[in-house]
Amino acid sequence: MTNYALEAEGLHTFYGKSHILHGVSLKVEEGKITTLLGRNGAGKSTTLRSLVGLTPAREGKVTIFGQDTTRRPPFAIAGLGVGFVPEGRKIFPNLTIEENLKVPADRPGYWTIDTVYELFPRLKERRNNKGRQLSGGEQEMLSIARALLLNPKLLILDEPSQGLAPLIVREVFNIVVRMRDQGMSVLLVEQNVRMSLEVADHAYVLNDGEIAFDGSATDLSEDEDRLQSLAGVSAEVWEI
């Protein structure tokens, strides 16, 4: 029997009057990487916002670790062990690295400020620098570190490789794989289709607020036509 860290069923999400998600259903299997792909504006970030409670779905149901979380506030969902690395990193620019790391709630576990410094020595070196002084790569590390401090069982990332140099993109993906190998469940939204499919076990493709593909990552990586249409505007990601 398969266990799911997260199950979403028939999500309809709105921003005011604009109807963005039209019945999105997806599952994240425990201990696996599930990737959610799609063109810009397809509704990937909106889906994640609905899952973590930032923009609750108006219809549908979200179940995380067996609990109905559809209407719960973000901090309660995080408290179940859901780490979120938001689009654009959302580092607190007025706080230093170390202060940024003191913001998340403590959930006991392996990850502490000391252990995330071991994972990202660069953050330790720059611990007294303000968020606004960091490079994109450092901000990404900090955003991941912040989410890890919750000691999540489920890690949700929204385009972590966005705007990063190829070498750092590689490093980010390595970390995601490492977390999976340590037993974490991962939901990964990416523009970098090829690398995501390389590391993912399961894949979804979102198109205009609807799920257009649901299958194994290997199947999708062999489906040339669909991949072409997915590449969309950002064809250069294929070169990485």
Place this chain on the structure above:
Amino acid sequence: MTQLILFNIANGLIIGAFYALMAIGLSLIMSLSDVINFAHGGFLAIGAYIAYTLSPYIGFWGGLLVAPVLTAVLGIIVEKFLISRVYGRDPLYSLLLTFGLAFIFEDGTRMIWGAQSVPYSVPNWLMTPLSNEYFFITGYRLLMIALVALAVGGLFWMMNKTRLGLRIRAGTLDLETVSVLGVNVRVLRNLNFGIGIYLAGLAGVLAAGQLGLQPTIGASLIMPSFVAIIIGGLGSLLGTLLGGLLIGVASGITSVFLPSGTEAVMYVMMALVLLVRPQGLLGEEGRF
């Protein structure tokens, strides 16, 4: 003449310290809750009256210690059951709510304690001038300055060294992300409101001993406090402190040379600051 100017500067500093305490609390609440708390002066008055009521039993020092805490507790209750309901709604809601609360507080204090000014007794030895020449410097005034410095210093320490303070600072820029990191932002806003009201309560107790105690004590301080925030820069603790002291002193000095301009001078200063440096003297993009 020098004596007169010094006298008015001292007065200005004292009144400016009240503006600053009020303004810092208002600014904390505005930054994290997006609510302009027009009831802030009402809380100040309640703090003063609580001290007035309790001091016969627990003494002046007891009142000074306990009244601000009780005021903060009242603030926490009011935030939880009323103010928090209008978060995220059109600002008109919070405006009407806090405006209404201001009236309720003012009339409430009038009903309970009467419209007349009541004497709030401060220990005699605190009220004796320290020297004949500088008759306007009393122990009480020094105590006030010390307590305001302590409160602002304590707040500064909290905002920079405690996780609660760091979360408040993070939340003033991006509350959503603070919430996603597992921090109960309802509690965070609630405590932050309580801290702001604590400062109002403290200002109330101190003001009662200096300015006398009547139901309108808070109402007269609230507009200058807004001006202090704008001059100092919203979100800057030190800026707000500076703004409060500046307009206090400016009013004091103006009262010597141009008595009719005493009230107006702070608004002139505000207009100048808005023209030259719209973000305020110490305001910047990163808050607190």
